Amino acid sequence: MTETAPLRGRHRESAELDGLVGRARAGHSGALVVSGEAGVGKTALLDRMAARATTDVRVERIVASESEMELAYAGLQQLCGHMMSSAGRLPAPQREAIEAAFGLRQAAAPSPFLVGLAVLGLLTEAAGDRALLCIVDDAQWLDEASARAVAFAARRLDVEGIVIVLAMRTVGEAFAGIRQMVVEGVGDDDARELLRLSAPGGLDRRVRDQLIAEARGNPLALRELPRSLSPAEIAGGFALIGSMPLESRIEQSLVAQLEPLPESARLLLLLAAADPTGDPGLLWRASAVLGLGLEDFDAAKDADALVVGTRVGFRHPLVRSAVYRSASPQDRRRVHAALADVTSVDHDPDRRAWHRASATLHPDEEVAADLERSAVRARTRGGAAAAGAFLERAAELTPEPVRRGQRLIAAAEAKHEAGAPAAALRLLDTARDHPLTALRQALVARLHARAGYALRRDSSGAQLLLAAAQSLEGLDPVLARDTYIEALSAAIYGGRLGDAEQVAAVSNAILEATAGEESDRARDLILRGQALLAAKGQEAALETLRRAQRAFLEQAPDSLELHWMWFASRAAQDLWDARGLRTLADRQVELARAEGLVTVLPIALSLLMVAQTVDGELDAAEASCDEIDAIKDVTGHPLPQYGRFFLAAYRGQADEAERLAEQIRPDALARGEGYGLSAVNFGEAILYNGLGRFAEAMTSGRRELPYTHELSHAMRTLLELVEAATHTGERVLAEEAFEKLASVTRPVGTNWALAVLTTAEAQLREGDEAQALYRDAIERFERERIPIMVGRCRLLYGEELSRQGRREDAREQLQAAYEVLSGIGVNGFAERAARELRASGATLRVRAHGTAARLTDQELNVARLAREGLTNRDIGARLFISARTAEYHLRKVFMKLGIRGRAELKAALAELDQAAPGTG
Numbered sequence: 001m002t003e004t005a006p007l008r009g010r011h012r013e014s015a016e017l018d019g020l021v022g023r024a025r026a027g028h029s030g031a032l033v034v035s036g037e038a039g040v041g042k043t044a045l046l047d048r049m050a051a052r053a054t055t056d057v058r059v060e061r062i063v064a065s066e067s068e069m070e071l072a073y074a075g076l077q078q079l080c081g082h083m084m085s086s087a088g089r090l091p092a093p094q095r096e097a098i099e100a101a102f103g104l105r106q107a108a109a110p111s112p113f114l115v116g117l118a119v120l121g122l123l124t125e126a127a128g129d130r131a132l133l134c135i136v137d138d139a140q141w142l143d144e145a146s147a148r149a150v151a152f153a154a155r156r157l158d159v160e161g162i163v164i165v166l167a168m169r170t171v172g173e174a175f176a177g178i179r180q181m182v183v184e185g186v187g188d189d190d191a192r193e194l195l196r197l198s199a200p201g202g203l204d205r206r207v208r209d210q211l212i213a214e215a216r217g218n219p220l221a222l223r224e225l226p227r228s229l230s231p232a233e234i235a236g237g238f239a240l241i242g243s244m245p246l247e248s249r250i251e252q253s254l255v256a257q258l259e260p261l262p263e264s265a266r267l268l269l270l271l272a273a274a275d276p277t278g279d280p281g282l283l284w285r286a287s288a289v290l291g292l293g294l295e296d297f298d299a300a301k302d303a304d305a306l307v308v309g310t311r312v313g314f315r316h317p318l319v320r321s322a323v324y325r326s327a328s329p330q331d332r333r334r335v336h337a338a339l340a341d342v343t344s345v346d347h348d349p350d351r352r353a354w355h356r357a358s359a360t361l362h363p364d365e366e367v368a369a370d371l372e373r374s375a376v377r378a379r380t381r382g383g384a385a386a387a388g389a390f391l392e393r394a395a396e397l398t399p400e401p402v403r404r405g406q407r408l409i410a411a412a413e414a415k416h417e418a419g420a421p422a423a424a425l426r427l428l429d430t431a432r433d434h435p436l437t438a439l440r441q442a443l444v445a446r447l448h449a450r451a452g453y454a455l456r457r458d459s460s461g462a463q464l465l466l467a468a469a470q471s472l473e474g475l476d477p478v479l480a481r482d483t484y485i486e487a488l489s490a491a492i493y494g495g496r497l498g499d500a501e502q503v504a505a506v507s508n509a510i511l512e513a514t515a516g517e518e519s520d521r522a523r524d525l526i527l528r529g530q531a532l533l534a535a536k537g538q539e540a541a542l543e544t545l546r547r548a549q550r551a552f553l554e555q556a557p558d559s560l561e562l563h564w565m566w567f568a569s570r571a572a573q574d575l576w577d578a579r580g581l582r583t584l585a586d587r588q589v590e591l592a593r594a595e596g597l598v599t600v601l602p603i604a605l606s607l608l609m610v611a612q613t614v615d616g617e618l619d620a621a622e623a624s625c626d627e628i629d630a631i632k633d634v635t636g637h638p639l640p641q642y643g644r645f646f647l648a649a650y651r652g653q654a655d656e657a658e659r660l661a662e663q664i665r666p667d668a669l670a671r672g673e674g675y676g677l678s679a680v681n682f683g684e685a686i687l688y689n690g691l692g693r694f695a696e697a698m699t700s701g702r703r704e705l706p707y708t709h710e711l712s713h714a715m716r717t718l719l720e721l722v723e724a725a726t727h728t729g730e731r732v733l734a735e736e737a738f739e740k741l742a743s744v745t746r747p748v749g750t751n752w753a754l755a756v757l758t759t760a761e762a763q764l765r766e767g768d769e770a771q772a773l774y775r776d777a778i779e780r781f782e783r784e785r786i787p788i789m790v791g792r793c794r795l796l797y798g799e800e801l802s803r804q805g806r807r808e809d810a811r812e813q814l815q816a817a818y819e820v821l822s823g824i825g826v827n828g829f830a831e832r833a834a835r836e837l838r839a840s841g842a843t844l845r846v847r848a849h850g851t852a853a854r855l856t857d858q859e860l861n862v863a864r865l866a867r868e869g870l871t872n873r874d875i876g877a878r879l880f881i882s883a884r885t886a887e888y889h890l891r892k893v894f895m896k897l898g899i900r901g902r903a904e905l906k907a908a909l910a911e912l913d914q915a916a917p918g919t920g
Helices: 011-025 042-052 074-089 092-101 112-127 144-156 188-198 205-215 219-228 246-258 263-274 280-289 294-302 317-326 329-342 349-358 365-380 384-396 401-417 421-431 438-456 460-472 477-492 500-513 522-536 538-554 559-574 578-594 601-614 618-635 642-650 654-671 674-691 694-702 705-710 712-727 731-745 751-763 767-784 787-803 807-824 827-839 857-867 872-879 883-897 902-913
Strands: 030-035 057-063 131-137 162-168 180-182 306-308 312-314
Touching (some): 011 057, 011 162, 042 057, 042 131, 057 112, 074 112, 074 144, 112 144, 112 883, 144 162, 144 384, 188 205, 188 219, 263 280, 263 306, 263 312, 263 329, 280 329, 349 365, 349 384, 365 384, 365 401, 384 421, 438 477, 460 500, 477 500, 522 538, 538 559, 538 578, 559 578, 559 712, 578 601, 601 618, 618 642, 618 857, 618 872, 642 654, 674 694, 731 751, 751 767, 751 787, 857 883, 857 902, 872 883
């Protein structure tokens, strides 16, 4: 036998793992999740993989521990802590985030995504010019924050020469989407051979067959279970009973093998099992507290249970869990108390607090207070889940009922922040049984409403949030306003698919609560303005919304304003305020990036994409969409591709736009989101108007007629409907759309609003009157710097002049329209202008479609950001890849496009955006 028992029959799995290491040597990267039941051979495969990695591969390996699951970033610190000497080469936001995560600096809670990107950077630096193999065994025990960061890095690997292998029993949600390999039991022939090696004296045939059936090919079970059998059982005199789960039976067998050890040696094993750090010095000091000696270490090692070297470990991860689970509660408390005694309160206060809590049976305020302080530190490191665990245990150990209730509420809040609303609701139900002040009761009601809405997203959410906001009035006015805006968000979320009575109820309650106010604060003004808009319409809300806009633009923003900025951005669009939209978009993205708020960043980038499109910066808008897609890929959260859809519509890419519309419309219906339906109708109207398919544009546009009071996309679709209806001779429909457009633009009175209205009116007039209106609209759009509409308005003007037979004047407008529209990549309308020019006798040269189309999506993403002037490090931060990967893709871009550097990117990529639009 040349192969160790656990590796029999593992040739395919070994080859796959060796292939990964080979790819790393070649400069490529990859990640693999190895899953399978306990004892099936995962650790043996990892041992072999690490052993076969030669001197040209750096190996980093850790074993996660169940007892560390509540300590934020404990697993990550074990993996990357010794790499922090390279942190100085990371971008400042990443370096600061990981230092905060590891407790090396005092800072606000770091963004988990910045931490993940920092991990990718640290691993890249650690790899250097060599391949790097990172192995995490028992990864199911990683704390949530570490699991999230490691999974982030694993998903973003590309060409760094890094391989990450994670072994776990079942694949957790954090690791979904990473390539997987399932390790299953060995076949019957290998099972028989393993049994022969494990019981060389021979087994009764009936016992052997029963063991094979019960083990289901699990190598550890086949090796360990025979060792627990008595001679009589081996000889066939005892019927095996398989009522316990296999894992429990393996653990029981392992424990049985350790029973002959002296009690002190078993206590030493329990001490090692309770300390996942594997620090030999810590274990020596704790064993001295318990009166254990060198002979106990020798006995544990001789029993093939404990492995002592630079770190203390067990011959198999299952031995650790078997030892810990089989111990009595009293013994577990003893070893945790010893570990707490020897753990530094200065250097490792959180692990010390957790050990103290594990050693405590009865309520103890001192221990509970220690846990509460650990929760504060965990929260500042971004470990909301860890903070919740610390606080929940602190509440259990709190002797005073009022204080216990407060800690339960704090624990529930942390659980909610960690994305565990069901756990938050459970803790809140317990907290209600304790004495609470009026403020605490109101806070419980608020958190209960928020967690319930996050869990169910049903119509009760707005009602409960409104009740919570009202209960906070007079107790905490700032928090009351924050809750009111959440209630309004929940109420209006569905738009036309929502409950109009509920929207009215929430809006009127806000108006009543803010009646007679003279506040100039941005959030107070936007709250009242949006409530007025929802309850009483545009005219009643305009002045308050204008004041809110000024406040958001003039006042220094804070994190609360950022939380509310979605409403401010919506107001900028409803007020047809191009300058305000640009400023708010830039500010929101800047703040979200600076604070690492990746949950807010996609919304901010969507707003920026709208502003960039208005400004005619479709290339920049495409780059914003790339960044949104990168975030979506990292987080796994479903983000509707509104930005991609609108860009495809403006570019005249019918196939792409129609494909996206088919995804967005049913998704919006399923989620009850009226906004999505409006977005699809608006985008389709743009697409078909650009392609000259006016009947289809009219069909999409008229769907929005009943909903123009909602403003936003429904309001903007009216101009598209006027254009489509006038081109198809539907004069009555065009007049109806114009009147509705006038009702929502004239009261606003900005240049943008009046330019839109004038463009619509010009299409309904003839002769000199129409020409004067077009010239007025063009001048207003130019003043507002909205090139898309300058080009479209010139196109409509040229078409009108052509109808009048003024071909030379028409060519002048059509040529100008073509140059503007093609220059910014609005190719559907540009092609429409080109057709009109050809019809007028003009000659037009069309650019050929070149090699840019052969770029991959990632290469395009990198190229666009490089064209905008970003460094490789900045590109990596935007797209959540390493700087090395950004550099690699950029080199491929240069090669494919036949250019020598960044300065040539703008011209080289322009031809991609000049591709002929699809015709559907």
